[in-house]
Amino acid sequence: MSLGYVAPSGGRAGDGDPGAPGAPGAPGAPGGLGVRCEGVVHLYRTFEGHDVVALQGVDLEIDAGERVAFLGPSGSGKSTLLALLGGIQRPSAGRIFLGDEEVSRMGERYLARLRARRVSTMLQGASRNLLTYATARQNLGFARLALSARERREVLPEEELLRMVGLAQQLDQVVATMSGGQRQRLALACAASTGPQLLLADEPTSQLSHEDRDHVLTLLHRLGDDLGTTVVVVTHQPEVAATFPRTVTMKGGRVGAEGRDGSEYAVVGAEGVLHLPSHLAAEWPAGTLVRIEPEERRLVVSRPEDHS
Ligand SMILES: Nc1ncnc2c1ncn2[C@@H]1O[C@H](COP(=O)(O)OP(=O)(O)OP(=O)(O)O)[C@@H](O)[C@H]1O
Numbered sequence: 001m002s003l004g005y006v007a008p009s010g011g012r013a014g015d016g017d018p019g020a021p022g023a024p025g026a027p028g029a030p031g032g033l034g035v036r037c038e039g040v041v042h043l044y045r046t047f048e049g050h051d052v053v054a055l056q057g058v059d060l061e062i063d064a065g066e067r068v069a070f071l072g073p074s075g076s077g078k079s080t081l082l083a084l085l086g087g088i089q090r091p092s093a094g095r096i097f098l099g100d101e102e103v104s105r106m107g108e109r110y111l112a113r114l115r116a117r118r119v120s121t122m123l124q125g126a127s128r129n130l131l132t133y134a135t136a137r138q139n140l141g142f143a144r145l146a147l148s149a150r151e152r153r154e155v156l157p158e159e160e161l162l163r164m165v166g167l168a169q170q171l172d173q174v175v176a177t178m179s180g181g182q183r184q185r186l187a188l189a190c191a192a193s194t195g196p197q198l199l200l201a202d203e204p205t206s207q208l209s210h211e212d213r214d215h216v217l218t219l220l221h222r223l224g225d226d227l228g229t230t231v232v233v234v235t236h237q238p239e240v241a242a243t244f245p246r247t248v249t250m251k252g253g254r255v256g257a258e259g260r261d262g263s264e265y266a267v268v269g270a271e272g273v274l275h276l277p278s279h280l281a282a283e284w285p286a287g288t289l290v291r292i293e294p295e296e297r298r299l300v301v302s303r304p305e306d307h308s
């Protein structure tokens with residue numbers, strides 16, 4: 001059985017109904033939504049009035065239908081970037097495009113419709129995505145509120161979605177009585193339930209057993225296979241990242257490295273910033289003076305004798 005989808009209806013940024021073609025998945029599916037970040041900076045203001053720089057110049061392009069895992073140490077900006085891509089927060093500076101449309105140019109109403117139908121975000125901490133006093137079935141119904149009656153008939157029935165994440169027995173269970181892992185799987189089922197063109201999931205498997213983790217990964221990858229959905233997950237688990245053809249590693253609020261088809265690459269950032277691979281960083285601490293010399297297709301980085 002395929003996952004079902006919401007057929008896009010034509011629309012224009014700023015008002016009305018969001019809808020745009022993406023890359024094809026299965027024949028007839030709307031396909032995925034590509035994403036592009038240009039010089040994205042994000043600051044948080046703390047209660048004490050200090051600014052925290054969470055992102056400091058992110059340039060990133062994710063093609064329609066791509067599947068990407070975001071990695072990186074705690075505090076490196078993964079959740080911030082995901083929330084910006086999902087239109088939940090707006091960047092302090094820089095530009096974010098969903099398909100051909102720039103998020104900062106979208107009106108609130110248009111953005112809300114986009115988030116309700118085409119772009120699903122599962123935030124870090126499953127309960128933030130759920131109505132804890134409601135049942136699993138009611139949460140799925142709530143996630144699909146923006147769909148038309150016809151669209152609702154096209155997406156997967158609630159029972160089937162819950163079966164896919166191993167929650168068939170929890171259909172009428174209230175979220176408040178569920179375990180952390182059950183909430184995590186329900187939150188993902190809700191995010192997937194509209195058949196989105198872009199699915200963003202922040203640590204969707206961090207609390208799961210191996211078996212439940214595999215259920216969740218199967219659902220994520222089926223969205224990509226059946227609908228052409230663009231899928232982006234944040235994870236700290238190498239075995240989860242290994243199921244994604246592309247990884248993006250955040251470091252200090254920037255894209256530090258990328259993995260493609262099993263090879264790791266450092267990424268030259270804005271103003272020529274280049275992160276050292278983490279296994280080298282301890283031997284080359286901040287402040288180390290280095291000489292950089294181009295040599296055909298290489299850059300030779302060396303530490304002069306008297307500064308080592
Ligand atoms: N609401 C907030 N107010 C102030 N600072 C924040 C807020 N949210 C995040 N930050 C700060 O922004 C930076 C990036 O945080 P973010 O949550 O994006 O990191 P992360 O990579 O997702 O980390 P983790 O792996 O722990 O989830 C951190 O320094 C964090 O302390």
Ligand SMILES: [Mg+2]
Nearest residue numbers: 078079080124
């Ligand atoms: Mg996070």
